[in-house]
Amino acid sequence: MSVCTKCTNTFPAGSRITEFDGKQYHPECFACVDCRKAITSQFYPFNNDYLCGTCHEQRFPRKRCAKCNSVITSAVITFAGASYHAACFLCMYPQLILQKKRNKIINQENFYILTEKY
Structure with missing residues (x-):
C-alpha cells in the first residue's frame, strides 16, 4: 500500500x-x-x-512597470526610483521613446526630453 x-x-x-x-x-x-x-x-x-x-x-517580487503595472521581463529602465519597460518610458511631447544616449531628461514628473535637434 x-x-x-x-x-x-x-x-x-x-x-x-x-x-x-x-x-x-x-x-x-x-x-x-x-x-x-x-x-x-x-x-x-x-x-x-x-x-x-x-x-x-x-x-520574490518581480519588477513592475510604474506606467502599465505589468511585470518587466526584459530590459528595465529605472528612473526616479521607479521601473519602466523601455516602450512605456515615453516623452510626453511628442510620444517618443526616450533614448539614454540621445536625449536628456529635463522634467522628472512629465518625462520631458531635450535633444540637440529638438
Whole structure:
C-alpha cells in the first residue's frame, strides 16, 4: 500500500492522489508551504517544498512597470526610483521613446526630453 510523501499516511481505497516528480501526495498535502492551500495550478519548488504562484510573487517580487503595472521581463529602465519597460518610458511631447544616449531628461514628473535637434 502506498503512502503520502508529505504526511506518510496511507491512501484510503478510492481516494484521490496527486502525483508530482514520481512522488504521491494527498491533494491537501501537496500544498503551498506559506499559505497552506492545496496547489492546483502553477507552483514553484522552494527548499524541498513548494510555493503557489501568489506566495512566490510575495517572496520574490518581480519588477513592475510604474506606467502599465505589468511585470518587466526584459530590459528595465529605472528612473526616479521607479521601473519602466523601455516602450512605456515615453516623452510626453511628442510620444517618443526616450533614448539614454540621445536625449536628456529635463522634467522628472512629465518625462520631458531635450535633444540637440529638438
